[in-house]
Amino acid sequence: MKTHTPSFRERGGRAVSALLLALATACGDSSSSLPLERPQPAAFQPSQVSSQVALASGSGFADQTGGGVFISTTGQAVRLRLDGSRALLESHPGNTVAPGTARAAFRLGPRTALVETETGLFLADNGWLIAPPWRDALGPGTVATAQSADGAVWLAHASGLFRLNAGQLSALKVDGAALEGITELAAAPAEDGAPGVWMLRGGAPYVAVATGATAYQVRPAVIPLGEKETLVSIAGLTASKDQGAELWALTSERLLRRKDGEWRRVEFVDRPVQLLGAGRFLWVKSSDQLLVYDADADTWGVATGVDTREFRFLAADESGCAWAQLGAESMAISRAPVPRVLGLNQGMRVVEDGLVIRAIPPVGESPVVLFRIGGAEIAAQAPEYSLGGLEKDGSLKPFSFAILEPGMHSLEVVARFLSGTETRRTVHFDFQPAVPLAVGWEKDILPIFQARCAKCHTTQPGRPLTTYELWKENVDLITAAVRDQRMPADGPLDPQLIALIQRWAASGTQP
Numbered sequence: 328m329k330t331h332t333p334s335f336r337e338r339g340g341r342a343v344s345a346l347l348l349a350l351a352t353a354c355g356d357s358s359s360s361l362p363l364e365r366p367q368p369a370a371f372q373p374s375q376v377s378s379q380v381a382l383a384s385g386s387g388f389a390d391q392t393g394g395g396v397f398i399s400t401t402g403q404a405v406r407l408r409l410d411g412s413r414a415l416l417e418s419h420p421g422n423t424v425a426p427g428t429a430r431a432a433f434r435l436g437p438r439t440a441l442v443e444t445e446t447g448l449f450l451a452d453n454g455w456l457i458a459p460p461w462r463d464a465l466g467p468g469t470v471a472t473a474q475s476a477d478g479a480v481w482l483a484h485a486s487g488l489f490r491l492n493a494g495q496l497s498a499l500k501v502d503g504a505a506l507e508g509i510t511e512l513a514a515a516p517a518e519d520g521a522p523g524v525w526m527l528r529g530g531a532p533y534v535a536v537a538t539g540a541t542a543y544q545v546r547p548a549v550i551p552l553g554e555k556e557t558l559v560s561i562a563g564l565t566a567s568k569d570q571g572a573e574l575w576a577l578t579s580e581r582l583l584r585r586k587d588g589e590w591r592r593v594e595f596v597d598r599p600v601q602l603l604g605a606g607r608f609l610w611v612k613s614s615d616q617l618l619v620y621d622a623d624a625d626t627w628g629v630a631t632g633v634d635t636r637e638f639r640f641l642a643a644d645e646s647g648c649a650w651a652q653l654g655a656e657s658m659a660i661s662r663a664p665v666p667r668v669l670g671l672n673q674g675m676r677v678v679e680d681g682l683v684i685r686a687i688p689p690v691g692e693s694p695v696v697l698f699r700i701g702g703a704e705i706a707a708q709a710p711e712y713s714l715g716g717l718e719k720d721g722s723l724k725p726f727s728f729a730i731l732e733p734g735m736h737s738l739e740v741v742a743r744f745l746s747g748t749e750t751r752r753t754v755h756f757d758f759q760p761a762v763p764l765a766v767g768w769e770k771d772i773l774p775i776f777q778a779r780c781a782k783c784h785t786t787q788p789g790r791p792l793t794t795y796e797l798w799k800e801n802v803d804l805i806t807a808a809v810r811d812q813r814m815p816a817d818g819p820l821d822p823q824l825i826a827l828i829q830r831w832a833a834s835g836t837q838p
Contacts, residue, residue, distance in 0.1 A: 359553065361583075361591055362591045363591070363594065364592065366595065368629035369629070370630075370631050371628045372632060373630040373660050373663075374660070374663055375658050375659070376409065377411050377656060378411045378657040379411045380399050380407065380413050381657065382399060382641065382657035383398045385430065386433055386641070386642070387432050387641040387650055388433060388434050388435075388642055389641075389642035389649075389650055390438055390644060391645040391646055391667075391668075392667050393687070394406060394414070397642070397650070397657075398429045399429075404416055404426065404432060404442045404451060404456060409648070409667075411659065415454045416456060417456065419455040419456060419457045421789075427446040429445075430444060430467065431443050432451065432642075433471070433482075434473075434474065435474075435480055436813060437675070441469070441482075442456060447463070447467065448469070449462070461494070465482070465486075468486060470483040470484060470509060470510060471509070471511055473513055473514045473563070476514065476522035477492075477522070478820075479492035481512055481524050481535075483509035483511075483512050486498075488505070488506040493779075493820070493824075494779050494815060499535075501545060509527065510528070511561050513562055515564075516572055516574070518534070518588075519536075526561075527560070530557060532547070532548040532558060532561070533545050533546065533548055551583070552578060556580050558576060560576070560602045561577070562575045562603060564609060564622050565674050566755070567753075568755055570622065571586070575604060577602040581599070582611065595613055595616075597616055598613060598614060599613045600612055601640055603643045604643065605644050606645025606646070607622040607623050607645070608643065608646075617635055617660070619647065619662060630660065633660065638652070645672075645673040646665050646667065647665065648660070664689030664690070665742075665750045665751060666712075666750065666751070666752045667686065668686060668687075669684070669685045669687065670682050671756060672754070673754050673755060674756065674757070676756070676757045676826070678759060678825075679728075679830075680727055680729055681715065681726055681727045682728075683713065683723045683726075684726055684738070685713050685714070686707060686752075687712070688742045693710070694744045696712045696740065696741070698714045698739070698740055699738070699741070700731075714738075715727070732758075733760060734758065735755060735757055737756075738753070738754045740753075740754075766831040767838060768795045768799075768838050771831060779824075780792060781793075795838050799836045806828060809829075810825060
C-alpha cells in the first residue's frame with residue numbers, strides 16, 4: 328500500500344508533523360572517563376508462570392494490569408492472563424478485512440496493543456482486534472513503537488518513522504526523505520532535558536525533540552562509546568515522584584545509563600546481551616544471568632534457577648514482570664507476584680478529584696492489603712480491596728485526591744500474607760486537578776465526538792453515543808476508556824481532550 332505523507336502546510340494545520348534535521352553533527356567520546364557503577368545483584372528465586380500457549384519469537388505487549396498480547400506459533404494473536412491461560416481475542420464484527428496471520432504485537436497505550444498481521448495493523452482491545460481508520464496508510468513492516476510524554480505514539484516502520492496523534496498518522500521526513508533504517512525507539516529526555524524520543528538508525532543514535540506544536544527536530548545524539556564499541560539496543564525508564572526519566576543503552580561492551588543529564592558506565596562480570604525496560608524496571612540478560620533493576624529501590628537482583636542458554640525477551644510491564652522464551656517454553660518471570668492495580672496507570676495524569684482504584688492481590692491466600700498515598704496508610708477490605716471503600720449500596724466508592732497537592736505522587740500497594748511475607752507495587756502518577764471551568768456537552772464534548780468518535784459510535788461497530796443522554800448514561804465507561812487510552816479506536820486522544828472529558832464528567836455532566 329502506498330503511504331500518503333502530506334506536509335503540515337498541505338494539511339492546512341491538521342495534526343501532521345514537519346520534521347527538521349539538525350545541522351550539527353555529533354561524535355562519540357571515549358567512555359573511559361565516565362563515572363563507573365559496578366552493581367552487586369542480590370540473588371532471588373523468581374516467580375515463573377508458564378504460558379499454556381506456545382509463543383513465537385518476536386515482539387509482544389505486556390499489560391501492567393496483568394497478562395498481555397502475544398503471537399502464538401500458529402500465527403494467532405492471543406491475549407494471555409498472568410496465570411498463563413488464554414483469553415478471548417477475535418476479529419471485530421465491524422472490520423471490513425480479516426486479520427489473517429499475526430506477526431508481532433507492540434505497545435500502543437497503557438492497556439492497548441498494536442497487532443501487525445499479514446493484512447495490516449489492528450488494535451487489540453477488550454477481546455477484539457479492531458481495524459483502525461488509518462491502517463490503510465501503513466502496511467506490514469512495523470519494527471518498534473514508543474509513547475512520548477505528550478501521549479503521541481511513535482512507530483518505526485520499514486518505510487520510515489510515523490507519529491500517531493489525534494487520530495492522524497503522519498509520516499515524518501527529513502528534506503523530503505523517509506527516516507528508514509530505525510531499529511529501536513525509546514522515550515526519554517533529550518540531551519537538553521526536553522521530552523524526547525530516542526532512536527537507533529543504522530546503529531547510530533538520534534533524538535527527536537518538539538520545536539513547536541506540530542514541528543519536530545531530529546538530530547544526531549551523543550552516546551559516549553569506546554573506539555571499537557557499538558550500540559546494540561536502547562530502553563527508557565519513566566519518571567517517578569522523586570526521580571526523572573532515564574535512558575539506558577546496551578553496547579557491545581557494557582551498559583550505559585543517562586540519569587540527571589549525566590552518562591555513567593554500568594559493568595558486570597558477564598557482558599550484557601539483551602535489554603528491556605518498562606516503567607521503573609529494567610531487565611538485562613547477560614551471557615548466563617538474568618538481572619533486573621528496580622529504579623525506585625535502586626537495587627539489582629539476579630534470578631536463580633533460570634536456564635538462560637536459549638533465552639529471548641518478548642515484553643515487560645510496569646509492575647516488574649517480564650515475558651520471555653526459554654527454549655521452546657514461554658514464561659512470565661518476576662521477582663515475586665505483586666498486587667495489580669486497576670483504575671490507575673503508571674505515569675497517568677489524574678484530573679478528576681476521585682477515581683475508583685482497586686488492588687488485585689496475587690493468587691493464593693487472602694492477604695491484608697494496605698494503600699499508602701500522600702502520607703496516609705489505608706487498609707482495604709477483602710475481596711474488593713477498594714482504595715475508596717464501598718458506598719452504602721455496596722458499589723465501589725471513588726477515592727478523593729483532595730488531600731494531595733498538584734504534582735507527581737506515588738501510590739504504594741502492599742499485600743501482607745499470613746506467612747509473614749509481603750509484596751508491593753508502586754504506581755507513580757501526576758495529579759493536576761481540574762481548574763473550575765464551565766464545561767458542557769454541546770459546547771465542549773460534542774465536537775470531540777463528531778471529530779473522533781462518530782465514525783464508530785453512531786450506529787456500529789461501537790455502542791451509539793450520539794446524544795447527551797447517551798453520553799451521560801455511559802460516562803463511567805467513556806472516561807475509563809479515554810483515560811486508559813483504549814479509545815478512540817484510531818488512536819489515543821490528545822491529553823488536553825482527555826482532560827476536558829474528565830472535567831465534564833467530574834463537574835456534573837452538564838448539557
